[in-house]
Amino acid sequence: MQTVRKWVDQTIAFLTCTLMGVMVLIAIWQVFTRYVLNAPSTFSEEFLRYSLIWVSMLGGAYAFGKKKHLAIEFIIEKLSEKKALVVNVLIEIIILSFAIIVMVIGGSKTVMLTMGQSSAALGIPMGYIYLSLPVSGILIVGYSLLSIIEVKNKRKVDLYSDETY
Numbered sequence: 001m002q003t004v005r006k007w008v009d010q011t012i013a014f015l016t017c018t019l020m021g022v023m024v025l026i027a028i029w030q031v032f033t034r035y036v037l038n039a040p041s042t043f044s045e046e047f048l049r050y051s052l053i054w055v056s057m058l059g060g061a062y063a064f065g066k067k068k069h070l071a072i073e074f075i076i077e078k079l080s081e082k083k084a085l086v087v088n089v090l091i092e093i094i095i096l097s098f099a100i101i102v103m104v105i106g107g108s109k110t111v112m113l114t115m116g117q118s119s120a121a122l123g124i125p126m127g128y129i130y131l132s133l134p135v136s137g138i139l140i141v142g143y144s145l146l147s148i149i150e151v152k153n154k155r156k157v158d159l160y161s162d163e164t165y
Contacts, residue, residue, distance in 0.1 A: 005065070005146055006071070012062045016055050023051050046121040050129045056131040061139035064095075065146075088151055096144040103137025 030044035063069050076084050111134060115127035 001146065001149070005143075008139070008142070009062065009065060012058055012065075016062065019051055019055050019058075022050055023055070026051075042120045046119055049121075050119070053129060054132045057136035058139075061136040061143070064140050065143035074151050085151060089148055092144050092148045092151070096141060096148075099140040099144065100139045104134045104141065107131075107133030107137055 019105055026044050026047055030041050030048070033039055033041040050081070060069075076087060079087060107130065110130045111127040113127075114130050115125045116128040118124065119129070
């Protein structure tokens, strides 16, 4: 199970870092064409906007999986270990429900509705942009299920990452 989590983490990290690098290059190109050539690039602004959506959604799922998201730890720290386990599982179930209902199901419906629409400059179906929602939702569902399994196996609450940078 840890090898799957590690592989998913590395894949998401690679994709987001690569996309961020491409975004930096495109932003430099946009500035160059606008101010040096006096002929603004037609695709760069739209590409950067849509790439930011994908980076944000994938990065949010990655942060959730690494337990780097916002967490209110002081409430859990005041509970006994047994109650903290119950609250932790309850929180994961709520997150799991939200991710399934809103992100996966709602996002999938949005993708299907917008596949017929094309973006103005890039000409790609808008459904591909909205696809970031169900993809990140599936990742969050996976991470949430892994967290529930880990809590059950370890019998230890781990709401946030102890790693410091």
